[in-house]
Amino acid sequence: MSMRSIAVVGASLAGLHAARALRDQGFGGTLTIIGAEPHRPYDRPPLSKEFLAGRIGQDDLALEPEGEDLDAEWLLGVPATGLDTGRDGHRDKHSVLLADGTRVSADGVVIATGAAAATLPGNAASGGTAGVHTLRSVDDALALRAELLPGRRLVVIGAGFIGAEVASTARELGLDVTIVETAPAPFARALGPEMGAVLGSMHEDRGVRVLCGSAVQALIGTGPDGGRVDGVLLGDGRRLPADVVLVGIGARPAVGWLEGSGVALGEGPARDGVPADGVLCDAGGATNVPGVVAVGDCAAWFDPSLGRHHRVEHWTGAVQRPTAAAATLLSGGTAATPPPAPPYLWSDQYGMRIQFAGHTRPGDTVTVEQGDVAERSFLAVYRREDRPVAVLGVDQVRQFTRWRRTLSTVSTG
Amino acid sequence: MIPACPLAALPRGEAFRLDTVEPPIAIFHTDDGELYAIDDTCTHQDASLADGWLEGCEVECPLHASRFDLRTGKVDALPAKLPVRTHGVVVEDDTIYVVPSDLPPNLPPGARAKTA
Numbered sequence: 001m002s003m004r005s006i007a008v009v010g011a012s013l014a015g016l017h018a019a020r021a022l023r024d025q026g027f028g029g030t031l032t033i034i035g036a037e038p039h040r041p042y043d044r045p046p047l048s049k050e051f052l053a054g055r056i057g058q059d060d061l062a063l064e065p066e067g068e069d070l071d072a073e074w075l076l077g078v079p080a081t082g083l084d085t086g087r088d089g090h091r092d093k094h095s096v097l098l099a100d101g102t103r104v105s106a107d108g109v110v111i112a113t114g115a116a117a118a119t120l121p122g123n124a125a126s127g128g129t130a131g132v133h134t135l136r137s138v139d140d141a142l143a144l145r146a147e148l149l150p151g152r153r154l155v156v157i158g159a160g161f162i163g164a165e166v167a168s169t170a171r172e173l174g175l176d177v178t179i180v181e182t183a184p185a186p187f188a189r190a191l192g193p194e195m196g197a198v199l200g201s202m203h204e205d206r207g208v209r210v211l212c213g214s215a216v217q218a219l220i221g222t223g224p225d226g227g228r229v230d231g232v233l234l235g236d237g238r239r240l241p242a243d244v245v246l247v248g249i250g251a252r253p254a255v256g257w258l259e260g261s262g263v264a265l266g267e268g269p270a271r272d273g274v275p276a277d278g279v280l281c282d283a284g285g286a287t288n289v290p291g292v293v294a295v296g297d298c299a300a301w302f303d304p305s306l307g308r309h310h311r312v313e314h315w316t317g318a319v320q321r322p323t324a325a326a327a328t329l330l331s332g333g334t335a336a337t338p339p340p341a342p343p344y345l346w347s348d349q350y351g352m353r354i355q356f357a358g359h360t361r362p363g364d365t366v367t368v369e370q371g372d373v374a375e376r377s378f379l380a381v382y383r384r385e386d387r388p389v390a391v392l393g394v395d396q397v398r399q400f401t402r403w404r405r406t407l408s409t410v411s412t413g
Numbered sequence: 414m415i416p417a418c419p420l421a422a423l424p425r426g427e428a429f430r431l432d433t434v435e436p437p438i439a440i441f442h443t444d445d446g447e448l449y450a451i452d453d454t455c456t457h458q459d460a461s462l463a464d465g466w467l468e469g470c471e472v473e474c475p476l477h478a479s480r481f482d483l484r485t486g487k488v489d490a491l492p493a494k495l496p497v498r499t500h501g502v503v504v505e506d507d508t509i510y511v512v513p514s515d516l517p518p519n520l521p522p523g524a525r526a527k528t529a
Contacts, residue, residue: 060522
């Protein structure tokens, strides 16, 4: 089927890169870009760092260079509510249904709707109690920033990267910060327990309390209907006073709008820390429905080196994979699939640059190969049966760059 | 003209960060033996290009993989949107010198000036 019209559903990093890739690869047809948020595409990593600290403004987050013209129709501020995959008479054409009743018909669809911040069980309406925040969008960041006032007590629920970055920014802004984590070690999902503990101690260096093995029982509020949060009750009965709470317990793929569409979705809990939900895709981004591909945080591509689907929530995946997905879509699935690059993430905390590439899982060994953990500048290599599978750098950018290159030439499964 | 380092201290394929100037300058010795100097700070976010990956006449930012042409300073790959400045390079008596550009630099948003 020739592609004369393509709808990109999702106007953030992955959607923008998909649109660019389609044009770069010669697609000259009608291009529609649909975004749930009212904003032009913007960069999210600074939302927990420079933007939250107030060092950069909203204009600085723009992802589009001045003068970029993708010759697309932008439908912003209207979430997609459904996907009709070529049934009901017009067999070869898909339709994206939007919240305002609009129906966008297209030969090809790129699913790039991203992920939404997970909320605490039983506290699904995270806006219900004042002072309780999640952080995903620029509007979330503006709301949180307005509450990060010097002297206030912030409790971060979840020792992951979002929580760690907000903790770092909040310390810089003069707040008292506690991080609460259910698992026995902080940051263990991404870094493993050993290096997770090192990162946790880097927070403690700055006066942040890190409480691990502590489940959150309830958020305590004042006044009727929960009012404003004033504490966090832990499973062991401890009560942490709080003026502001950030819930940073991960993200769920924003794929509810695809229910009933026929597009296959993964389900089930994470395995070895690898999320097993999201839109199931092959190693080139194709879904089970012809003419529909998926990219970015919502997409679980099959990773041949892992032998399973793997949903990646990293910025770099949202930048790199759309090139392959666009080729898949434009070729009707005959394009060669790219070799998977090891996942890469970076984080800035307390002025330290943290970089990680690869996959780690329980049982990997970790050795520090450069620098010194005690000096907070080191490079650690993760190995499985003597094979390097991942690398962590803290203020070791040059060495990290070399190691990351090495990893991309070997299988990291 | 600012002295940077002895030529012998910068083998092919390597980079040197001249941080006695503000903002710092990165000098690259390509595999083909050419010397180029550009602003060290990526115009996208605060990262040192001297720590990046040198390939041909391009350097890839170590943080987000923006690529800059060492000859022109132009962006060859996003996310950086603005070019880096290029600077003159002179080798005299086996020492590398830099002739800094008079143009204003394109520093990333929020970058705080660092002292040398």
